[in-house]
Amino acid sequence: MKFPESWLREHVEVDADTARLCSTLTAIGLEVEGSETVGGELPGVVVGEIIACEKHPEADRLKLCKVSVGGGEPLQIVCGAPNARLGLKAPLASVGAELPGGLKIKPAKLRGVESFGMLCSAKELDIDADASGLMELPADAPVGEALSKYLGLPDTSIEIKLTPNRADCFSVRGIAYDVAAALGSSVKPLLIEPQPTKIELMLPIELAAGADCPRYAGRLIRDVDASTPTPVWMAERLRRCGIRPISLLVDVTQYVMLEIGQPMHAFDADTLRGPVGVRKARDGETLKLLDEREVKLDEGFLLITDADRPVALAGVMGGWDTRVTESTRNVFLEAAHFAPEAIIGRARKLGMHTDASHRFERGVDPGLPRQAIEFATRLIIQIAGGKAGPLKIAERAQDLPQPQPVTLRRARLARVLGMQVDDAVVDALLRALGMEVESTSEGWRVTAPSRRFDIAIEEDLIEEVARIHGYDRIPMSSPTGAVPPGRHPEDRVPVAQLRQATAARDYAEAVNFAFVDAALLQRWGLPAEVVLANPLASDMGVMRPSLLPGLVEAVHRNRDRQQDRVRLFEIGRVFARGADAPVETERLAAVALGAARAEQWAADDRAVDFYDAKGDLEAISALSATTDLRFEPGQRAFLHPGRSAEVFRGDVHLGCVGHLHPRLLKALDLAQEVVVFELDVGPLAQRAVPQAAVLSRFPSVRRDLAMVVPEGTTWGALESVIRRTLGPQLKRVWVFDQYVGPGLEAGFKSLAMGLILQDDSRTLAEQDVEQMVQGAVSALETHCAARLRG
Template identity: 45%
Template sequence: MIFTQQWIREWLDASADQAILTPERLVTQLTMAGLEVDAHGPVAATFSGVIVAQVVDVQPHPDADKLRVCTVDDGTQRLQVVCGAPNVCAGLKVPYATIGAELPGADEGKPFRIKKAKLRGVESFGMLCSAAELGLSEAADGLFELPAEAPVGTDIRSYLDLNDTFFELDLTPNRGDCLGINGIAREIGALNGIPVAAPEMPIVPATIEDTFPVSISATDACPRYLGRVVRNIDVAAPTPLWMQEKLRRCGLRSIDPVVDITNYVLLELGQPMHAFDLARLQQEICVRLATPDDELVLLDGKTVQPDTDTLLIADASGPLALAGIMGGEHSGVTENTRDVFLECAFFAPLAVAGRARRYGLHTDASHRYERGVDFGLQAMAMERATSLLLQICGGEAGPVTEQLGDLPATREVSLKPTHVARLLGMTMSDENIISILSGLGVELIAQSDDTMRFSVPSFRFDISIEVDLIEELARVHGYDKLPVTRPAVRMQLPEQPESVVSITRLRERLVTLGYQQVITYSFVEPGLMAAVQASPPPVPLQNPISADMSVMRTSLWPGLISTLKHNVNRQQSRVRLFETGQVFLRREGDHEQTIRQPEMLGGLVYGTREPMEWSQGRQFVDFFDIKGDLETLMGLTGHADTFSFANAEHQALHAGQCARIVLNGRHVGLIGALAPRLQRELDFSQRVFVFEIELDALLAAKVPEFSPLSRFPEVSRDLAIVIEHQVSAQALREVLRAEAGEYLVGLRIFDVFQGDALGKNEKSVALGLTWQHPSRTLGDDDINVIIERCVKGLEDKFNAKLRK
């Protein structure tokens, strides 16, 4: 929601001290009250020396077909100005930049100064300006046309009152009441103790008896619908400049007077409205749910086939609009429209919620109806829109017709002042409580010794229980003004059993290794999710935030890859990321749709092995870098030897650099390089390596046990064997540990060789084995027996040969 300082002042008591409405104060005050100000700034770019002028005469340029030589009256003299705008004509009043004026330049912070110039040999004393050249719009088709009553010679900033500030609010979904100037003014008034003084909105009497019939079949979805016929309007009438400016400053462009008026009421009161071309309506308006045969072409040209739970505005010919979202092209107001039917309705939030996103839409109307529109506001909005329409476009208004469905019940909430003191840590007087809540529209209806009973206004859908009222008291009083108290309970330190590795310790170790933790959405883009992990199929969301976040993740990799893409696009060439979080898995063919939510740890590395500096070569990470980092985490458990890696295949990983992580025979994760195809599709110039492992596998630790150190020396032997190249190191270790006996204390691979000296599919592996007996020195005879047993075991298992 965007509003301006000047518009808000129109809704507050003029006798109030305007110093409290300064931009800086409003930003702080609204944000602290829960209405976060995302941005604020001037409503127009900085410029000077621009005045209102009138074009007196226009002649062709002697040497340029597209230029005109204009005579301009600036109120004191007549000057010659060369102009190329297509809409320049005699009698037009426009902004005129005088000699020495400064206009917003193309480069921010560098104004453009107007000088006397010659254009194709003709002198030009100044410049006639478009709205874009004054920084009032992003584009313009011609000169900024001012009203005929604009006083010549007046400074344009003063005439348009451009010394104004806009504020953009990022409202939480429960504060739909602040999606209008009236609601924001009510908040500011309550926060500052200023009475709200709304502009007069008189009832417009009917001057004709024409009506158009309305019926509601979906009474739960549409509890109130108002309609009014207005005949003989002039759609070609210009929208007043004051209204155009208010719309522009709030982020809306002027279209035509009818649309501008409905948009103005939307911004002013927070009530969406729509105008139908009365001549195109047939028989009656019916508010109903869609049927399977319905089809509608919307105002933006998009054709939709609404689902049967979508609320429609229809007539005898079929659908006219998606209720609360967007009107249809067939029944919209055009330049030939003479009679309109104004619609003003209350649609239940649940009847509109999610429907706009379902059809790829997001409109100002749906944004408000989803959050809740005041169901007592429609009559006022209808009168306001009718008054503006007759004032601007002329015409004759018929009586307002109203159809009612199942309106929400009025709510009453009780409040005990003692509960206020207990929850806020401070005592508030009854007078203060009543004053704050009445400023928010919550009126006292009864009071006893220890209880107050309040009536909740129809625009506050978020107030239903006592703590809601207490929250309002804290918010208006000021969260920063609440007393700070220490907890009155004795704090106990949590137990930290040695059999558990804390998540904090895992995170700290990864940070030490150069990783950065990220927290990504559990909702991911379906295409990327399918490319990374198609099975099991992800759980779709019924009401997604956006099309790019419409399924639940089955892996942490899509979030990590998206984060990497974001960083690479910003010239980050070395990235190491990790994330802990849930994934959402369902079994294929599971009719009950049972969803498991295991906690996972995922990691990603990309780019060079070390940060770039003069002493380090440009070496890129490989599979063994990320595998080594993962093994470091496994080492924290104290039983790293129970983890193993085995060859695997995965759709997102390189066929030759993919391994599953196994713990005690159970598959607990994957590690590997991103598949070249996926790497190309994502436009990564370097290899991407990822891992993902069940968090529980890294949290269970082995409790250390003391064993006395042996006083006897270690005995070491090296063993070089020739085996087939597909035999893994893990398989060798398993055989050797089984054959080498209980006194084996060290086993390492210190060399791997492949070359012409060996067979085509063979490799030589050199291993170092170390033994130590606790009570005696092992002799050569003992070791030779063990070596023979080890060699025999390797021969039997892998057809291995000792290398000579």
């Protein structure tokens, strides 16, 4: 956004020079990319009028002019500009004047004719880059008046860089609100009064684009003299905004857009039949635009239509057939509110970029169309005459954006900024930005003006307070360099320790993608519950329900690269379908293939098996050691049914361990046995908080039992029954022998177990021990079909 400083100061009075104004703009987030001084004091340069113009007697390209400066004798000037002519008003630098480039004007003699001054171009005065001829001033320019006074020089053209959320600052008035808030001033009222209706003609308006165009305003103005030149004050402001003046009607719409922020368009009303409408383009429709390009449209574009005929590309550019020219007599002015999502990317799709699309893509105040029409009508009638018709506004009130109140909490503001800001300061600066502020017990309830599309949540208001109050006022504190001690619940084993313990068991850590192929899960017999709508690749379309498929694929790749012994583990999240969102669970998984130990001379080479993985698993779980693990036969589809188990700690299920199923190995093209385990980290890491207790002063008693049980009975089942029966007086129980053979029935086995019994309050008598042992034997007979071996 580029604008002249003088224009901004018409909207807000501030006691700040140009340097401070620019630094303030940058400090509040409107970064000044550059500033350029336009013109200067130009002492000795006045408005002159050529009252006589003749050919130079000795040079074909020079002219001998008599120039009036409003008083005294006319000056004789020799001029070579092609547009020098009788009646022209142009800047005159008299003898003694010094121009911005350092040129000092002195009396001169050109081809034998004396010249007492110089008629100037805009470039010579450092006003514009045009050096093609004299700078032509309007016919009503006061002869003899200092040019700097007439043109408002010197001035500064300031260019600021705006972030996409600050669409409200694409106008001089929008910038004025921020400047006023930052410098403790207030924005002057902009009085735009309704223009009196002189004619009753009006084109009907039809809205057929739904929420894409909820408001459209239009007005007819008849008997306009469009050939009237643009006033110099308007043309100069446009130039200082980086816009080349074209014609009065076009320049008025540009001027209104730059001052208040509403893009507009002017149609030649004699080319319209009506009704004027807004609708979506039909696929394949074409339209010739103002730049004389014919574009092919699709249903993603919005059109302004005349009796259903496309006449403009909504929010981007007008059409060629209905353009205004200097011969235009009747004008139809339009100003509309378009939803940003209906305009975003449309100009870019056609390889274009316009001031209108740039603003509509970011959002324009929906309350501006009426003001813009009234403002433009007043300017046109004042400059070029005409009779205004009634202002017609069509709208869909339900689709117009409505500012919603946002709560700003005092405590939240202080926490985010790291400082306290006085309530009065917060209230004042929010009001200076044009917001409605209501005090509450916790802070403020703020409603932003309709031009501030970027105010939606509490953090947006905190940003406003920070940037206007001053980022430089926020206290700075350097890092101390001290690393605070990590806090971890005492009843949980840190994941880092689980990682270290697994690595200590000779597993290397792997990191796999959380995305897997649905076909791979199908081979494993696992559900594809969380499917991605937009996957990175065709083989990464499902969030993994288990860590094992990815780990086994990594093992396969290592095996293909001649690695005979592979042991990998991973700690990561798996995903399952939830009621509202996917459920994430952290797990620890490991896989092993090849020899149980690395090749060495002191031990025989053997393949890794179930008991190696079980031992590793028990060693890792010993970190928490709340109770011993319990293993029960498992029936998972991807595990070998006779060589796998489900893992429990008490009644809590942890996961599984075992060999992969032979069918799965064949499907995965693996020729060797693969042993795996996978556990939920949550229950695995849970541990009892250590508590001090007095050691029993009384002796313990050992008893050994040999029980004959069915061959399918697991030690875990026997242990569970014994612990449940004997309670706290059982300090330890373990199995130390297993016998199968002569002396036992087929299908039975004998398990020898040791029991350590101890009471904390007394010495156990022999009869107490015998009673406890008999109770354990009875419970095993009842629950496990066991009998005492004779």
